[in-house]
Amino acid sequence: MKSLILTHHPEEKLQFLDIPKPVPAAGQVLVKLKAAALNRRDQWIREGKYPNIQFDTILGSDGAGIVEAIGEGVAGDLLGKEVIINPNVNWGEDPKVQSKAYSIIGMPNNGTFAEYITVDADKVFAKPQHLDWAEAAALPLGGLTAFRAVFTHGQISEGKNVLISGVGGGVAQFAFLFAIAVKAKVFVTSGDQEKIDTCLNLGAKAGFNYKTEGWQKEALRSSGGFDVVIDSAGGNQINDFIKMAKPAGKIVFYGATNGMPQNLDMFRLFWNQITLQGSTMGNDLEFADMVDFVNLYKIKPIIDSVRPFSEAISAFDEMKKGGAFGKLVLLLD
Numbered sequence: 180m181k182s183l184i185l186t187h188h189p190e191e192k193l194q195f196l197d198i199p200k201p202v203p204a205a206g207q208v209l210v211k212l213k214a215a216a217l218n219r220r221d222q223w224i225r226e227g228k229y230p231n232i233q234f235d236t237i238l239g240s241d242g243a244g245i246v247e248a249i250g251e252g253v254a255g256d257l258l259g260k261e262v263i264i265n266p267n268v269n270w271g272e273d274p275k276v277q278s279k280a281y282s283i284i285g286m287p288n289n290g291t292f293a294e295y296i297t298v299d300a301d302k303v304f305a306k307p308q309h310l311d312w313a314e315a316a317a318l319p320l321g322g323l324t325a326f327r328a329v330f331t332h333g334q335i336s337e338g339k340n341v342l343i344s345g346v347g348g349g350v351a352q353f354a355f356l357f358a359i360a361v362k363a364k365v366f367v368t369s370g371d372q373e374k375i376d377t378c379l380n381l382g383a384k385a386g387f388n389y390k391t392e393g394w395q396k397e398a399l400r401s402s403g404g405f406d407v408v409i410d411s412a413g414g415n416q417i418n419d420f421i422k423m424a425k426p427a428g429k430i431v432f433y434g435a436t437n438g439m440p441q442n443l444d445m446f447r448l449f450w451n452q453i454t455l456q457g458s459t460m461g462n463d464l465e466f467a468d469m470v471d472f473v474n475l476y477k478i479k480p481i482i483d484s485v486r487p488f489s490e491a492i493s494a495f496d497e498m499k500k501g502g503a504f505g506k507l508v509l510l511l512d
C-alpha cells in the first residue's frame with residue numbers, strides 16, 4: 180500500500196513508500212482510509228521537534244474510512260462500516276490524566292497517511308452522517324483536544340464570555356464552533372482579518388487582530404472580561420489573558436506555539452483567583468462525547484483545503500508556512 184513515511188533521509192524526511200498492507204491482529208480492525216488530515220504535530224515531527232521520534236513510521240493522526248477486515252474476536256457487524264478513528268493509544272484508567280504509556284497514532288505507532296491502517300476495534304466510531312469524508316477526517320484530534328479544553332476544563336456554557344485565541348488554528352476552530360453551539364458569547368483573536376470576518380459571520384461577538392497594538396484594551400472594553408480564555412500560542416501573551424480574565428476566570432491552554440513567557444503575572448493570578456489550566460487531547464469517553472456533540476449540533480469542521488494524497492508534502496509545507504484557516508485534508512481514494 181502507498182504510505183507517507185518519516186525516513187532518515189537528511190533532506191527529504193517525508194517519502195512515499197509502498198509497504199505491505201497491514202493485517203488486523205486479534206481485537207483490531209483494518210480500515211481502508213478515504214481521507215486523512217494534518218495537524219501541527221505532523222510538521223513538528225518532520226522538523227524533528229517532537230519527543231520520541233521513531234523513523235520509518237507512517238505519520239498522520241486523523242483519518243476516516245471503511246472497515247475492510249476484522250481480527251479475531253471483533254464483532255462482524257463492524258465490517259463495511261464508515262468510521263472515524265479515535266487517535267488515542269493507551270490513555271489509561273484515570274479520566275483526568277493520560278497514562279505514562281499514552282501516545283497518539285502517527286508516532287510512534289503507524290498513522291493515517293496511508294491507504295490502510297489497523298487500530299483497536301474500540302477506536303473506531305460511526306462517521307457522523309452529516310459530514311463528508313474530508314470533514315470526517317478533519318474531526319478527530321482537533322475535535323477531541325478542543326472538546327476537553329472547552330467543556331471538561333473550560334466548563335463553557337450558554338452566556339459565558341469566552342475568548343478563543345488564534346482562531347485560525349486547526350484545534351481553535353473547533354473550540355470556536357463548540358462554544359458557539361452552546362450559545363456562549365464568543366470573542367476571537369487572529370492574525371488575519373479574513374478569519375475574524377468568517378467568525379463574525381458564524382456568530383462571534385467581536386474579533387481582534389493580535390498583531391494590532393492595543394487590541395487587548397479593546398477586547399477588555401468590549402467584552403467586560405472573559406470567564407474563559409482558550410489558547411495554544413502561549414508566550415508573553417499569557418499575561419494579557421490574565422489581565423483580561425474576570426475574577427475567578429480560567430485560562431485553558433493546550434499548546435505553546437510561541438514558547439514560554441519571560442515572566443508570569445503571579446500577583447494578578449492569585450489575587451483574582453484565576454486558574455491556569457493545561458489540557459492535552461482527551462480521554463476515550465470524551466472522544467465518544469465529542470462525536471455525540473458533533474452529531475447533535477451538526478458541527479461541520481472548517482476545512483482550509485482538500486488535495487490528493489500524492490500532494491501531501493505540499494500540505495506539510497503549507498502547515499509550516501501558516502496562514503491556513505481550518506484543516507488541511509488529504510483524499511486517499
Ligand SMILES: NC(=O)c1ccc[n+]([C@@H]2O[C@H](COP(=O)([O-])OP(=O)(O)OC[C@H]3O[C@@H](n4cnc5c(N)ncnc54)[C@H](OP(=O)(O)O)[C@@H]3O)[C@@H](O)[C@H]2O)c1
Pocket residue numbers: 218219220320321324344345346347348349350351368369370371374389411412416433434435436437458459460461502503
Ligand atoms: N495538547 C494537545 O493535545 C494538542 C493537540 C493539538 C495541538 N496542540 C498544540 O496546539 C498548538 C496549535 O495546534 P494546531 O494544530 O491548532 O495548529 P495550527 O493549525 O498550526 O494553528 C496555529 C495557530 O496559532 C495561532 N497563533 C499564532 N500566533 C499567535 C499569537 N501570537 N496569538 C494567538 N494565536 C496565535 C494562529 O492563529 P491565526 O491563524 O488565527 O492567526 C495559527 O493558526 C500547537 O502548539 C500544537 O502542538 C496540542
